[in-house]
Amino acid sequence: MPVRRKKVKRFVIDVNTYITIFINRQTDWLQSYIIQNSLEIFTDSNLVEELVRVLEYAHIKKYLPLDRIFYLTFIRSISSFIHAEDFGVKSPDEEDDYLYNLALTAHAGLLVTGEKALLKWKEAPVEAINLAAFKQLF
Numbered sequence: 001m002p003v004r005r006k007k008v009k010r011f012v013i014d015v016n017t018y019i020t021i022f023i024n025r026q027t028d029w030l031q032s033y034i035i036q037n038s039l040e041i042f043t044d045s046n047l048v049e050e051l052v053r054v055l056e057y058a059h060i061k062k063y064l065p066l067d068r069i070f071y072l073t074f075i076r077s078i079s080s081f082i083h084a085e086d087f088g089v090k091s092p093d094e095e096d097d098y099l100y101n102l103a104l105t106a107h108a109g110l111l112v113t114g115e116k117a118l119l120k121w122k123e124a125p126v127e128a129i130n131l132a133a134f135k136q137l138f
Contacts, residue, residue, distance in 0.1 A: 091117075
C-alpha cells in the first residue's frame with residue numbers, strides 16, 4: 001500500500017498576503033478555507049505590529065473600505081497568538097526573520113508570502129509559498 005503524505009495544516013501568513021486578501025475582499029473566502037480544511041494559522045506580536053504599521057500606509061488605506069480594527073480583529077479571530085522563540089534565523093530580509101521564528105515555534109509547515117526573496121530562498125528553514133499556491137493546496 002502506498003504511503004500517504006499528511007497534508008500540511010499549520011501555516012503562517014505574511015502581512016503582505018493578508019493585505020492582498022483584504023484589498024481583494026477575500027476575508028470570507030479565507031475564513032471558510034481555514035474552517036473547511038481544519039487549518040491552523042499562527043501570529044505573534046511582531047506580525048500584529050507590522051500589520052498595524054502597514055494598515056496606516058496611505059497607499060494601502062485608500063483600497064481598504066473598513067477601519068483597521070476590523071482587519072486586526074479578523075486576524076485575531078482566524079489565528080492562534082503565540083510567543084515565538086528566537087531561532088537565530090537569517091533570512092534574505094532581516095525584517096522578515098520573525099516570520100521564520102514564528103513558523104518554527106508553531107511547527108508550521110509552510111509560510112504564505114508574496115515576498116519574492118523569501119519565495120526564492122533555497123535554505124529556508126520553512127518552505128514559502130505564494131497565495132495562489134496556498135489556494136490550490138486543498
